[in-house]
Amino acid sequence: MSVWLPTAPCTPQGCATHRQATAGPVRAAVRLLAGLAAVASGVLLAPFAALLALALGAAVRHRLTRCWARAVLRAFGVRVRVVGVPHGLRGSLVVANHISWLDIPLVAAVLPGRMLAKSEVRSWPLLGPLAARGGTLFLERDRLRTLPVTVAAMADALRAGARVAVFPEGSTWCGRGQGRFRPAAFQAALDAGVAVQPVRITFSPTGAAAFVGDDPLLASLWRVVTARALTAEIRLLPPILPGSRPDRRSLALAAQLAVASDSANLPSLSVHQCVSSMPAATSSVRTPS
Numbered sequence: 675m676s677v678w679l680p681t682a683p684c685t686p687q688g689c690a691t692h693r694q695a696t697a698g699p700v701r702a703a704v705r706l707l708a709g710l711a712a713v714a715s716g717v718l719l720a721p722f723a724a725l726l727a728l729a730l731g732a733a734v735r736h737r738l739t740r741c742w743a744r745a746v747l748r749a750f751g752v753r754v755r756v757v758g759v760p761h762g763l764r765g766s767l768v769v770a771n772h773i774s775w776l777d778i779p780l781v782a783a784v785l786p787g788r789m790l791a792k793s794e795v796r797s798w799p800l801l802g803p804l805a806a807r808g809g810t811l812f813l814e815r816d817r818l819r820t821l822p823v824t825v826a827a828m829a830d831a832l833r834a835g836a837r838v839a840v841f842p843e844g845s846t847w848c849g850r851g852q853g854r855f856r857p858a859a860f861q862a863a864l865d866a867g868v869a870v871q872p873v874r875i876t877f878s879p880t881g882a883a884a885f886v887g888d889d890p891l892l893a894s895l896w897r898v899v900t901a902r903a904l905t906a907e908i909r910l911l912p913p914i915l916p917g918s919r920p921d922r923r924s925l926a927l928a929a930q931l932a933v934a935s936d937s938a939n940l941p942s943l944s945v946h947q948c949v950s951s952m953p954a955a956t957s958s959v960r961t962p963s
């Protein structure tokens with residue numbers, strides 16, 4: 675790993691644990707199989723969804739993406755709370771803190787669009803082909819000279835009216851702390867003249883969802899499906915409008931402070947006022963700066 679790549683102090687042993695009551699092994703196994711089946715269905719149906727979206731427009735693609743992402747979260751036993759509503763501006767750069775691989779379907783369930791991910795994701799079973807077919811923009815994090823090309827591709831997508839989602843911490847944190855927002859991706863918003871939509875993601879219990887350090891994916895999957903009443907909240911903060919910040923560093927800092935300030939002032943999860951809610955079924959993805 676290159677020394678310049680962002681890292682978090684979180685470790686599986688110190689952060690990815692929880693003491694709350696857990697679901698039984700049978701229910702956990704059912705959730706695991708259902709979740710994997712939901713992901714696999716996305717891979718199989720992606721070509722048909724792409725053809726349908728080509729014929730009927732991007733709105734159809736977004737609707738299908740929301741339905742699939744919600745199905746994945748429900749299958750894994752995750753309840754979702756949404757606070758706030760998306761702004762109506764054309765095109766936006768969505769930036770969120772990063773806790774878990776669950777962040778990806780969570781953002782897609784509320785703000786579907788194109789994701790920025792590390793190039794290694796292409797080779798992942800199931801998720802790799804799905805990400806590629808879903809229009810994911812890939813970045814080779816070990817090759818700095820490719821960064822301007824990726825930023826230019828992001829700007830082109832934003833100019834075309836697309837929504838692009840990024841986790842600018844560049845690494846997963848457990849949710850009890852937050853990393854610095856790297857400024858590179860914010861240049862695309864400046865070049866395209868679009869708004870930045872800060873998003874705050876929280877999980878309860880936090881340790882069950884955290885996917886940090888060298889945590890194996892299978893171990894993280896099992897923690898998720900064995901957690902009882904695992905709840906994800908996605909909070910849509912006021913957008914940062916075009917022209918309100920002069921450069922990418924100040925824009926990144928403004929988004930980072932918005933997310934961090936929201937975290938510091940939030941009441942406990944149980945008393946959050948929610949705009950909408952998605953119940954669960956009854957039954958560190960590390961990204962670039």
